Amino acid sequence: MSLQVTNISKAFGGFKALSGVSLEVPMGGLVGLIGPNGAGKSTLFSVISGFMPPDEGAIGFDGRSLDGLNPAGRARTGLVRTFQVPREFAHLTVRENMMAAAPGQTGESLVGLFLRAGKVREEEERLAEEVREVIRFLRLERVADEPAGKLSGGQKKLVELGRALLVKPRLILLDEPFAGVNPVLIGEIMERIRELNGRGIGFLVIEHDLEALTRLAPQLYVMDQGRILTMGAPDAVLADARVREAYLGGAV
Numbered sequence: 287m288s289l290q291v292t293n294i295s296k297a298f299g300g301f302k303a304l305s306g307v308s309l310e311v312p313m314g315g316l317v318g319l320i321g322p323n324g325a326g327k328s329t330l331f332s333v334i335s336g337f338m339p340p341d342e343g344a345i346g347f348d349g350r351s352l353d354g355l356n357p358a359g360r361a362r363t364g365l366v367r368t369f370q371v372p373r374e375f376a377h378l379t380v381r382e383n384m385m386a387a388a389p390g391q392t393g394e395s396l397v398g399l400f401l402r403a404g405k406v407r408e409e410e411e412r413l414a415e416e417v418r419e420v421i422r423f424l425r426l427e428r429v430a431d432e433p434a435g436k437l438s439g440g441q442k443k444l445v446e447l448g449r450a451l452l453v454k455p456r457l458i459l460l461d462e463p464f465a466g467v468n469p470v471l472i473g474e475i476m477e478r479i480r481e482l483n484g485r486g487i488g489f490l491v492i493e494h495d496l497e498a499l500t501r502l503a504p505q506l507y508v509m510d511q512g513r514i515l516t517m518g519a520p521d522a523v524l525a526d527a528r529v530r531e532a533y534l535g536g537a538v
């Protein structure tokens with residue numbers, strides 16, 4: 287069982303951003319996705335997570351087709367994409383940001399709220415405990431009640447990860463977890479990813495910091511100009527002449 291991306295194509299006007307992309311992430315796997323700027327990595331994440339329909343191709347997850355499911359529907363199957371903490375959430379605290387990320391809260395209408403006040407309280411308490419646990423796991427206790435906008439780049443990345451964890455993911459699409467993060471915190475984020483992976487959560491990780499990613503992911507896919515160029519173990523992939531060519535004519 288796996289995330290199975292088969293023959294995905296996507297054009298913007300006449301420009302083919304994705305051309306027949308196929309890849310596979312085993313359930314519980316840890317796979318990197320690299321490629322020069324404009325290769326199509328973010329577009330592929332948008333298609334996999336259901337934010338953008340492909341022109342062609344199919345996405346399967348754990349043996350079921352995701353085609354036609356919206357992002358929330360895909361998240362319910364356990365496939366979750368991280369996003370930068372939305373700008374309008376910058377004034378909310380870390381804890382509030384995480385509370386807001388959890389899906390399926392009761393109390394969608396005033397009447398419902400009135401009728402289910404007890405249930406809502408119960409749910410809120412359970413959620414608050416889950417949030418406390420995630421904050422502890424991510425070592426964010428000291429900033430839990432600070433506005434998210436005030437955090438360092440690395441701490442914001444941890445909040446993004448926390449928001450994804452509250453959706454109870456089985457596979458996380460992680461977009462540039464090390465961008466704008468200092469080296470010490472890169473090490474910490476890497477440790478948390480490894481621990482989560484050890485608990486069975488799979489990851490597909492886009493990252494430009496190849497040195498960090500090759501320490502984390504035992505398998506890499508390389509994209510260039512909307513196609514998968516190659517895949518395999520980091521050493522083999524980075525020694526590949528086509529990959530060197532794609533990255534600044536051999537400056538990797």
Ligand SMILES: Nc1ncnc2c1ncn2[C@@H]1O[C@H](COP(=O)(O)OP(=O)(O)OP(=O)(O)O)[C@@H](O)[C@H]1O
Pocket residue numbers: 298303321322323324325326327328329330
């Ligand atoms: N909504 C859109 N409309 C038009 N063109 C788009 C759109 N989204 C992406 N593109 C184009 O598709 C190509 C692939 O972009 P994408 O952002 O997926 O690449 P990327 O590999 O994620 O790059 P980076 O590493 O710089 O984030 C780029 O040429 C981009 O300009």
